[in-house]
Amino acid sequence: MPEMHRTKQARDRYNVLWEWANPVKFMWFSGLALPWLVGATVVTMAVGLVWGFFFTPEAVNFGSSVKIIYVHVPSAMMAISAWFMMLVASLIWLIRRHHVSALAAKAAAPVGTVMTIIALITGAIWGEPMWGTYWAWDPRLTSFLILFLFYLGYMALWGAIEDPDTAADLTSVLAVVGSVFAFLSRYAVNFWNQGLHQGATLSLDKDENIANVYWIPLLFAMAGFGLLFVALVFVRTRTEIRKRRTHALELRERMADA
C-alpha cells in the first residue's frame, strides 16, 4: 500500500536524524570532523582577527579602540548562542533522553561562561576610554552579568550532584526555567534603565549598518568564534563520553572483583 510505504519512509528519514545521538556514532563523526573543524577555526579566526586588528582603518571618533569589536561582538554573540544551544540540548535530553545531548549541554556551559567573561572584560576595556567608566549599570551590561550568574548556577548544579542522570535532569529543568527568567530579566533591565550602550549596529534588516571595511573582517571573526565554540563543545563532549565510559568500566571491574 503506497500510503503505508510513505509513512515508513518518513519515519526512516526521521530516525536518521536521531541516530547521531548514538554515542558511538557521535564519537566516530566528531573524531572525523574535529581536525577539519579546528583547521577551519584557526583559519577564519586568524583571517578575521589579523585583518580586523591590522588592516582596517581607525574610526573617526574611536581611534584604534574600535578594533576590540573583533573580539567583543563575536564573544557576546556566542555567549548568548551557547545558552540557547544548552536550552535546545536540555529540551532534547528531557524529551528524548539522548545522553549525548545532556553531555553536550554540560560541555557547552564553561565555554559559554568564558565567552560571557570575555565579552564583559573587553566591554570594560572599551568602556573606560569611551564612556569614562569600566562598568555602568547599562541594560546590556547588566543582562550579561545576569547571564553570567545563570551560567555559574548551571555549572554549580552540575558539579554538586553525583548521579549523572539526576544531574542532567535537574540542570535541564534549570536551563528551561532559567531561559524564561533570563528573557524576562532582559526586558526588566531594559525597563529599569535606559543605557549607554549603542543599539545593534549589525542586523540584517536595516539599511544602515557599519561600513563594509569593518563588517567583512567582523564576519570572519564571528564565524571563527562560532567554529571555535563548536570545536570546543565537540572536544569537551568527547571527553565527557570517555569519562562516562571509563567510569562504567571501573564499575564493571569492581563488580568482577567482588
Place this chain on the structure above:
Amino acid sequence: MIALLARDLRLAFRAGGGFGLGLAFFLIVSVLVPFGVGPEAEVLARIAPGILWVGALLACLLSLDRIFQLDFEDGSLDLLATAPIPMEGTVAVKALAHWITTGLPLVLAAPVFGALMSLDERGYWWIFVTLLIGTPALSMIGAFGAALTVGLKRGGLLLSLLVLPLYIPTLIFGAEAATRGIGGFDNATPLLMLAGITAASVALLPFAASAALRINLR
C-alpha cells in the same frame, strides 16, 4: 491540602526560628542601613523602597531551604509524593506555607520598618502593596530552587546562587513600582508586570518544581 498547610504552619510556628528569622533579618537590615548611610531623612527616604525590597528578598532567601529539606530528611516528602494529592499541589501548598510564615509577616511589618527609613504615608502604602503582590513570587521561585537542591548535603550556598538571578526581575519591578508610587508617578506598568510575574510563577512553577522533586526522589 488544607491539612498539609496546617501541618506546615504548625511546624514552622512550634519549631521556632523559622517564623521569626526572616523578620529579625529584615529588622537588622532596616536598623543597620541608616548607620551605614547616615541619618539624613531625604537620603533614607529615597533609598528606602530599594532597601526594604532587598531586605525582604534576602530575608526570604534565608529561609528557603526549610521548604523541603526537613521533610526530605525525615522521609515525609516520600510519603507526600505517594499521597493522593498531586505533587504540584504539595509544592504549591508548601510555597504558600512559606509565604504565610515569611512573606506575609514581612509585608505587614514593612510599613513599620519604613518608618525607620523615614518614609511618608504614601510610602507605607506602596511598600505594603508592592510587597504584598511581589512576595508570593519570591516564595514560589524559592520553592523551585529548593526543589532543585533538596537532595544535596550542603545545598544552601548553591540554592542562593541559583535563586539569585531568578529573583532579579521581581526585584526590579517591585522596587520600581514602589519608587514610582512614592514619588507620585504613574506606576501601573511595573505594578502590572510584578503581578504578572507572581501570577505566572504561581501558575507554572509548581510544575517545574514538582518535576525537580520527582527527579530528586527517584
